[in-house]
Amino acid sequence: MTESFSIIARKGRARRGVLRTKHGEVQTPAFMPVGTIGAVKGVDSSDLKSANAEIILCNTYHLILRPGAEMISRRGGLHNFIGWDRPILTDSGGFQVMSLSSFRKLEEKGVTFTSHLDGNKIFLSPEEALHAQNLFACDIQMVLDVCPKSDATEDEIRHSINLSHKWAERSVDFEKPSGILRFGIVQGGFDEKTRIESAKFITQLPFDGFAIGGLSVGEPEDVMFKMLEVVLPLLPEDKPRYLMGVGKPEQIQRAVELGIDMFDCVEPTRIARHGTLWSSNGKIRIARKEYEEDDTPVDSSCSCLLCRTYSKAYLRHIYRIGEPLYIRLASLHNLTYMLNMMEKLKASY
């Protein structure tokens, strides 16, 4: 049987690899656009392919609230439902339970929380999170973990890793359909000792890959990279490494140098909607007066729909008048910029 992950080149600690899934291969290091509730904000599947997205991420928390895991299963799985035939990674919902829901009761059996939409009480356990992901029938599953807040006390972090570790063990035991990959998640807050403890515990379990969670949640960037320096040497060389929720282009470049293989972040589409575009000459805040009569594209080295067809002056015009077309063109551009950056990173290894 072929291994699901192979490293094909190295440079320092950085790795270039191939991740094999039921829906095809992903070249790593890879950036996964975030399709929260089954759609990457503002763009469609063919836009994503035009930007060379090889894999996207969808959010279990959002999907179980709307339209529901059973409903997606009846559609033949998430790929079929959302019209995307390349790999999908689904997160576990742990992060959103902590950040979005108003009421939470954390117990060993699982977490009871209040939906941010309608106030309904919902129960999520490690088994329920994986059951939902089995119903989605996607390529890569994440286990349910407890993601502490960035201002968590020592006791809260201790409690969160104890629970996360017990849940990880139960997740290993839960039915996994053939061909599906399942990743464990290292937590531990911003303390070196608990991070090391969590990395050691999680990596002795037979997961197909390992994620680092609980970072980029408001801590200084130095602290985040310090945690990476501590955790990365403890992760097995032969498994994919995924840094969750990160991030900005320069953070991704630096994390790739440290040996991370996978990333996801809403940054490209979120800042696009708020008027900021990346370019090879730096950030462009399109509302600025200086672009009012600028007939050049946002980035003349970019081949996206926006840069091929429209000027900064036009983009600024449709941004200011609130045309829905703005969201698509700007989101597609920033995704293309990020994915082009990943291509260049891969080509350099």
Place this chain on the structure above:
Amino acid sequence: MTESFSIIARKGRARRGVLRTKHGEVQTPAFMPVGTIGAVKGVDSSDLKSANAEIILCNTYHLILRPGAEMISRRGGLHNFIGWDRPILTDSGGFQVMSLSSFRKLEEKGVTFTSHLDGNKIFLSPEEALHAQNLFACDIQMVLDVCPKSDATEDEIRHSINLSHKWAERSVDFEKPSGILRFGIVQGGFDEKTRIESAKFITQLPFDGFAIGGLSVGEPEDVMFKMLEVVLPLLPEDKPRYLMGVGKPEQIQRAVELGIDMFDCVEPTRIARHGTLWSSNGKIRIARKEYEEDDTPVDSSCSCLLCRTYSKAYLRHIYRIGEPLYIRLASLHNLTYMLNMMEKLKASY
């Protein structure tokens, strides 16, 4: 010199024709998607081409407020600015001055009104409206007219046609760049006599085409068709006839049978945004529970991006969660439906 309009087939009173413009030919009867402020809501130029749009309409009133006619001229004209290389018709702003602006002072020299955006006072005259359209450098220009409200009194209608007729004469005298077509507009409210008077007056002026304005503004449909029956026999056979702001698919079919050649309406994109899609089996209100688990496309005989790729269940999901992708897919579908209907109409003559 080739005539700008040729009729190539007839069936009863219906005509099939070709309109020749600086930016290419338009097969008639033609439907013009409305790109109000330089963008057809929710879609881009390549979407419009995929739906076989041969010509679009842009609104002079909106464009002079934002981004301004001089600014568009400095971009090399509206085509260049908005990234659309097929024909564009620009309206005169008369309708929006009446319906959108809060303060209006109507005088023989022109109309002073308050911008609906910032309260600035703006002056528009027949000459100013054409000057702006000359700066846009589009293919078909409309003269400034006075569009009475649907509840206008006999005196108000009398005043509006008197002024519209004087303005039409001045419009004929205003500089027209080579290759540009300029259309006159028949007004006259809902009274047969004033409609006839206006049609007779306007058609004795040397315009390149004739529009019927002031209809579909709230009057019963029967009244609108009665006015068409009265006006159409008075319009010259050899010039294109444009029914402004109409309309719904069944109204367009009926008006084509009466001899109308051109249409524009925001209906396809507006009802799409509010959850209604046309299909060969009737209207679909996508929010309805009956589509929750419907895996079939909105219209299996449609080849648009939506119908090729996504199910009703998915469209309903992204409509309910407010994803921007919904607007694009639904708008593109309804435009495709309307333009396909025009293709079928043309093929039947």
